[in-house]
Amino acid sequence: MKTPKLLDTIDRDQALQELDGALNSRENVRLHERYPVVDMVLQGHSYQAISQMVKRSMTTISRYVEAYRQNGLNGLAMIRPTGRPRRLTEAQEQQLYDMIVEKTPADVGFPAEMNWRTPLLQEWIRREWDQSYSDRGVRALLYRLNMSFTCPTYTLAKADPVKQEAFRQTFRKLQIQLVLGSVDRLWFQDESMIRDDQALTHTWFPKGQQKIIPTFGKHWGAKMLGTLDYVTGEGFCLLHDHDDAPVFLEFLEQTVARYPGEKVVMILDNAKIHHAKLIQPFLAEHRDDLTLVFLPPYSPQMNLIEAFWGWLKRSVIDHVFFRSVAAIKLAVQAVIAMVNTTPDNTRERLCMGL
Numbered sequence: 001m002k003t004p005k006l007l008d009t010i011d012r013d014q015a016l017q018e019l020d021g022a023l024n025s026r027e028n029v030r031l032h033e034r035y036p037v038v039d040m041v042l043q044g045h046s047y048q049a050i051s052q053m054v055k056r057s058m059t060t061i062s063r064y065v066e067a068y069r070q071n072g073l074n075g076l077a078m079i080r081p082t083g084r085p086r087r088l089t090e091a092q093e094q095q096l097y098d099m100i101v102e103k104t105p106a107d108v109g110f111p112a113e114m115n116w117r118t119p120l121l122q123e124w125i126r127r128e129w130d131q132s133y134s135d136r137g138v139r140a141l142l143y144r145l146n147m148s149f150t151c152p153t154y155t156l157a158k159a160d161p162v163k164q165e166a167f168r169q170t171f172r173k174l175q176i177q178l179v180l181g182s183v184d185r186l187w188f189q190d191e192s193m194i195r196d197d198q199a200l201t202h203t204w205f206p207k208g209q210q211k212i213i214p215t216f217g218k219h220w221g222a223k224m225l226g227t228l229d230y231v232t233g234e235g236f237c238l239l240h241d242h243d244d245a246p247v248f249l250e251f252l253e254q255t256v257a258r259y260p261g262e263k264v265v266m267i268l269d270n271a272k273i274h275h276a277k278l279i280q281p282f283l284a285e286h287r288d289d290l291t292l293v294f295l296p297p298y299s300p301q302m303n304l305i306e307a308f309w310g311w312l313k314r315s316v317i318d319h320v321f322f323r324s325v326a327a328i329k330l331a332v333q334a335v336i337a338m339v340n341t342t343p344d345n346t347r348e349r350l351c352m353g354l
Contacts, residue, residue: 037065047061087131104116177265183264185231188227189225191224191226192223222328228305239332252282266292269299312336
């Protein structure tokens, strides 16, 4: 059985310490194999034993050892193949990146085209720099430029950045009050709706077949009034058939009753029912228990519970046909109960800040 022999001049203890530090700070995952191999060699394990443990040939192990013998840890570094030289210069790649981010195809000579697709980029690169790329080559180039083929999202054009920044400052003060204990709970509140036939999205299904979801073709639904606790990640939902001030008042009453004696701050949008005269006496009576903080207009993305509604619908409700509003309510409450079994996961996913 062959036992490896490193140079006698190697300080074994120092080398082992150096390898241990390298293992703890490595950036390249593949070095996770090379460092331990040398570590085991220094500890006197045989090539054969090491080969069985790491599932590599003794020839490979010998190569690692020789590389370390010659150049230490630097000898174990991954040598990246040079590969084919890039067709575009760094400046050209930056120009391509900036164009995709800042302009539409129509802006650069493709009439009636508003979305960048690989065929258009192929043609633009050929036209600008006389370089021919395949469809796959363009996609590889875009991935290397840290781009992805993704779906846009909406933002409301009437949003006021000044008011949004003012709200962020208010929110930071609320975070401080949470730490100091002058606020016990910080909630994001919103209304949403679950229909009997939810929107269809992509899902896994047998190839060549299409999942069929039955529907009555009507628009039954259950209205939801909910809160998301910024600190704990817990969700609460009141389901009702109407969306009006009396229902919102009932919701506020339940909110105060759930946590008697605690100071609750509720962040919500400027819907009419949130300013209704009907709720003002209740707010005045409970000014020490409940404070409403309103979001800036046209800023739904700043309400963290919006993401919670989206998560709920995508994960459980989409693709499901409900035969009654009662069935919708049962399903929603089941989802809320399930999510609340691991509220920390919800907080990590949705409540990390604005």
